[in-house]
Amino acid sequence: MKFHAIVPVKTLYQAKSRLAEVLTPAARHALVLEMLERVLRTLRDPAIGFEVIWLVSADPVVLEAGAAWGASVLHEIGGELNLALEQARTAAFAAGAEAVLVVPGDVPLMTPEDAVAMTTLLAAGADAVIAPDAANEGTNALGLRRQALIPFSFGLASAMRHQAEAAARGLHVTIYQSPTLALDIDRPAHLVRYRALTLERAAS
Numbered sequence: 001m002k003f004h005a006i007v008p009v010k011t012l013y014q015a016k017s018r019l020a021e022v023l024t025p026a027a028r029h030a031l032v033l034e035m036l037e038r039v040l041r042t043l044r045d046p047a048i049g050f051e052v053i054w055l056v057s058a059d060p061v062v063l064e065a066g067a068a069w070g071a072s073v074l075h076e077i078g079g080e081l082n083l084a085l086e087q088a089r090t091a092a093f094a095a096g097a098e099a100v101l102v103v104p105g106d107v108p109l110m111t112p113e114d115a116v117a118m119t120t121l122l123a124a125g126a127d128a129v130i131a132p133d134a135a136n137e138g139t140n141a142l143g144l145r146r147q148a149l150i151p152f153s154f155g156l157a158s159a160m161r162h163q164a165e166a167a168a169r170g171l172h173v174t175i176y177q178s179p180t181l182a183l184d185i186d187r188p189a190h191l192v193r194y195r196a197l198t199l200e201r202a203a204s
């Protein structure tokens, strides 16, 4: 099955606003790019086999960095996350993808094994695979077969909304739970945990 990945990243000056209380704008920009590099490095792992990794953003700095890290870049036209993802899904399917894996740019601990697990579930027959965040509220990765044309519903309670949209269409949905994929870096506590885990790994 031909898989493409899709990574959305907001403009740097708007990104990670929930971290404004603990990070300066420059530190937030650096964090977004640090996480994007980690996500793209993970998705480029040959063990997964993505044919294309699409990076969709309205920020030229993000697009330039992403291209250097192996992404195929799409200049976002919609100005909103779900519109940006629709744009990228259209590009992926036009380029021959049979399934896409949407991976937000803020899941830096995701592993190649997570991506292999989700693409394997799709290849084995799931129409949609949802990786919820640690609170089981957000969507930290979303795999969709070509025919599973559910509307992207990222935002509040998105994991439940994606599951409901798929169920309403009679699609086969699988939930993929993973401690490495469950951590998206939104709030100060997430940032503390991310830094602790990466220090731990560096020391081991």
Ligand SMILES: Nc1nc2c(ncn2[C@@H]2O[C@H](COP(=O)(O)OP(=O)(O)OP(=O)(O)O)[C@@H](O)[C@H]2O)c(=O)[nH]1
Pocket (backbone or CB within 6 Å): 008, 009, 010, 011, 014, 015, 016, 017, 018, 019, 056, 057, 058, 076, 079, 080, 081, 082, 084, 104, 105, 106, 184, 186
């Ligand atoms: N291309 C694109 N990506 C977006 C947009 N909004 C959010 N994202 C990305 O989608 C992922 C999840 O979004 P959020 O967790 O809300 O990240 P964020 O918007 O930077 O954080 P906050 O400003 O705190 O909401 C992150 O990688 C964002 O960069 C958008 O309008 N366009």
Ligand SMILES: C=C(OP(=O)(O)O)C(=O)O
Pocket (backbone or CB within 6 Å): 133, 137, 138, 139, 140, 153, 154, 155, 156, 158, 159, 184, 186
């Ligand atoms: C937009 C999303 O990310 P977050 O919950 O981090 O805002 C989502 O999970 O749907």
